[in-house]
Amino acid sequence: MGKREEKILEVLKAYKEYQPPNGEEQFLREVFNKTSEELVTVCKQVPYYKLFLIQKALFSVLKDWKVKTRTKINRSGTRAPIEYVAFDIGYGTKEEAIKEGSIVLVSADDQRLVVRFETDYFDDMEEARPEVFLTCAREKEGWLEEVCRRIDDWMLKNNYFRGKKIKPDGKFLDIKKGGYTWDDIILDQTVKGEIIRNITDYFVLREIYQKNNLPSKRGIICYGPPGTGKTLLGKVLASQIGATFIWVSSSDVASAKSISIIFQMARELSPTILFFEDVDLFASIRDYNDNTKVLGELLVQMNGFIENNDLFIIATTNDIKVIEPALKNRPSRFDSLIEFKPFDEQLRARMMAQLLKDHKIIKGESYDLLARRVAKLTEGITGAEMKEFFIAALKLAVEKRCMDEQDRVILSYELFKDVRERIGIGQKRLAGFGGHNTSLD
Numbered sequence: 492m493g494k495r496e497e498k499i500l501e502v503l504k505a506y507k508e509y510q511p512p513n514g515e516e517q518f519l520r521e522v523f524n525k526t527s528e529e530l531v532t533v534c535k536q537v538p539y540y541k542l543f544l545i546q547k548a549l550f551s552v553l554k555d556w557k558v559k560t561r562t563k564i565n566r567s568g569t570r571a572p573i574e575y576v577a578f579d580i581g582y583g584t585k586e587e588a589i590k591e592g593s594i595v596l597v598s599a600d601d602q603r604l605v606v607r608f609e610t611d612y613f614d615d616m617e618e619a620r621p622e623v624f625l626t627c628a629r630e631k632e633g634w635l636e637e638v639c640r641r642i643d644d645w646m647l648k649n650n651y652f653r654g655k656k657i658k659p660d661g662k663f664l665d666i667k668k669g670g671y672t673w674d675d676i677i678l679d680q681t682v683k684g685e686i687i688r689n690i691t692d693y694f695v696l697r698e699i700y701q702k703n704n705l706p707s708k709r710g711i712i713c714y715g716p717p718g719t720g721k722t723l724l725g726k727v728l729a730s731q732i733g734a735t736f737i738w739v740s741s742s743d744v745a746s747a748k749s750i751s752i753i754f755q756m757a758r759e760l761s762p763t764i765l766f767f768e769d770v771d772l773f774a775s776i777r778d779y780n781d782n783t784k785v786l787g788e789l790l791v792q793m794n795g796f797i798e799n800n801d802l803f804i805i806a807t808t809n810d811i812k813v814i815e816p817a818l819k820n821r822p823s824r825f826d827s828l829i830e831f832k833p834f835d836e837q838l839r840a841r842m843m844a845q846l847l848k849d850h851k852i853i854k855g856e857s858y859d860l861l862a863r864r865v866a867k868l869t870e871g872i873t874g875a876e877m878k879e880f881f882i883a884a885l886k887l888a889v890e891k892r893c894m895d896e897q898d899r900v901i902l903s904y905e906l907f908k909d910v911r912e913r914i915g916i917g918q919k920r921l922a923g924f925g926g927h928n929t930s931l932d
Contacts, residue, residue, distance in 0.1 A: 514568030515593075515607070519626060522560075522595055522605055532626040533639055538752050540661030541646065542610070542621045543578040543588035548645040549606060552638060556596040556604070563592035564607075579663045580651055590621075603627065604635075653760045656729040656736040659743045659753045664729055664736070671730040676723050677842040677874055682829060686711070686724065689827060693803055694734060694762065701800070710793070710804035712770070712819055714811035715831030718873030721807040725766045728805070735760040741772035747788035754792040754799075761801035770806035775813045790817055793824040833873055840866035842874055846881045851895060853903035865907045883910045 516527055523530060537545050563571045573592030577585045593607040607624040627635050656664040673687065693709050713721045729736040737757055744750055757763040767774075773785050780786050793799065804825070808814055811828065818824055834842065844862035852861055869880060884907050888900035895901060 514564040514566070514570075517568065518562070518564055518570075518593065519605060522603055523628060525628060529629050530626055531629045531632045531635060532624050533635055535623045535625070535639060535642075536620050537623065538756065539610070539621060540578075540652070540659070540756070542576070542590070542608070543580065543586060544646050544650060544652075545623055545642065546588050546608075548642045548649070551645055551649075552641045553596055553598075553604070556598050558594050559597045560595035561592065579661060581655075582663050582667075602631070604638075647759070650760060652735065652756075654733060654735055656738070658738055658740075659749070659756065664738055666726055666729045671723070671727045673727060673731065674845070676720050676727050677834070677838050677845070678720055679832065679838065682831070685827070685829060686713075690728065690732070690764075690803065694732060697762065697801065710806070710825040711827040711829055712806045712808065712811065712814070712825050713829050713831055714808045716833055716873060717809055718875030719831035719833060720874050721831055722768065723874075725768065725805070725807070728764055728766070732764060734803075735763040737763060737765050739765065739767045741769055744773050744785055747784040750785060750788040750792060754802075757802055758799070763802050765802055765804045767804070767806040769808065771808040771810055771813050774806075774815055774818055776815050779813075780815070786815055786818075790815075790824075793818070833871070834877065836866045836870070838874075839869055839872075839877060842877050843869075843881070846878065847902065850885075851899055851901045853901055856903060861902070861904055864904050868907055868911050880907075880910060880914075883913070887913075 519525075519527065519530060535545070561573050563573050565571055573594075574590045575587040576590040578588055580586050589608045590610050591608060593605055596604045596606065605624075605626040607626070608621060609624070610621040625635060625639065652661065656666050658664065673683070676683070678686070689709065689711055713724060715721065725738060729738070735757070737753065737760075739753060743753070753765070757765045773782060774780075774789055775786075777783050777786055793804070806825070811819065811830075819828065840863045843865045844858060847858050847862055852858060869877060872880065884902060885900055887910055888894065888902060888906055891906070893901050893903070893906060
């Protein structure tokens with residue numbers, strides 16, 4: 492074979508082995524005028540709720556740098572506009588963050604940094620783990636590591652979720668400060684006192700706990716029938732306690748990973764109240780549990796080996812018997828089990844008096860007496876049902892035109908008796924009633 496033929500074969504072989512750069516590599520070459528071997532990339536993975544926060548941190552750390560380019564590189568190599576997503580950053584306040592795309596940052600001396608944001612897609616977005624890729628010239632690798640450290644420090648010190656009332660995905664709860672008070676929750680005074688002592692003392696005395704090397708974490712399980720005030724307790728705490736409050740429902744814990752993320756979030760935002768609503772839906776006895784991985788991760792996160800200082804964990808359940816014994820019986824996980832019992836006559840009278848105070852009653856009737864008389868009519872119903880019973884009375888008053896000249900309803904004992912008759916006639920029930928063995932008939 493001649494030299495000419497050998498040269499042609501070399502060219503054909505090189506052509507066959509040539510792999511053109513993908514769209515992202517081509518973009519980096521254009522920005523830096525360097526090969527991929529001359530560049531260095533650091534990947535930072537963050538929970539989805541921190542996607543906006545890390546971008547705030549980036550622009551704060553590099554506050555004198557300018558954004559030169561914004562683009563998204565598709566898999567095909569084509570370029571498109573950046574994708575944005577809106578995040579809650581306060582009550583009723585939203586700002587946009589980059590969801591997918593790259594930006595080119597340039598300093599005054601023409602140093603360059605490319606930052607690419609990628610978000611994996613999941614059925615539950617709170618489980619998404621966005622990846623942030625920071626690329627610069629290899630000779631600036633030490634500088635890039637320092638930038639990443641400063642970004643982490645900034646996020647830790649400036650996390651705008653700290654002290655807020657939120658869901659695990661970063662959405663703000665629709666609970667205003669002071670919107671609920673301890674007077675709103677009707678409980679036996681002993682039980683109420685125990686709850687207030689456990690929770691308020693914890694936040695008042697946590698520094699003393701730390702000085703005396705006592706674990707500054709605590710947990711209680713609140714159990715009892717539906718409608719006895721367990722969910723309302725969460726609303727009161729979110730409204731009254733200044734600490735971070737994270738409300739966790741069963742839909743927020745689809746996997747073991749989500750449990751891990753929730754606890755990580757709580758620790759970063761501490762002091763934190765972590766409120767698990769209906770914990771029996773994902774922490775029932777392991778022999779009957781369809782998702783033991785979630786239960787297992789919950790046990791790991793609360794086993795005492797992982798630092799949970801400055802966390803107050805509250806779990807609610809309608810049925811304490813179905814909760815995994817390793818969760819409810821181990822002191823290092825929960826300190827107290829507090830029972831929320833169905834209302835007795837005295838509690839029903841207290842609640843009715845509270846409901847009546849903003850409404851007119853018929854002449855000749857006292858508020859206290861009417862509350863006690865109605866309490867006798869409502870044996871066996873919960874606090875939530877009591878409220879529905881009262882609303883039914885207001886509606887019936889409007890229906891019967893029991894109103895004054897300003898169209899304000901006027902309530903009476905006879906009106907409440909009529910509501911009771913409506914609930915019981917023919918064994919029919921108003922929505923929300925009839926969940927107990929005790930009948931109103």
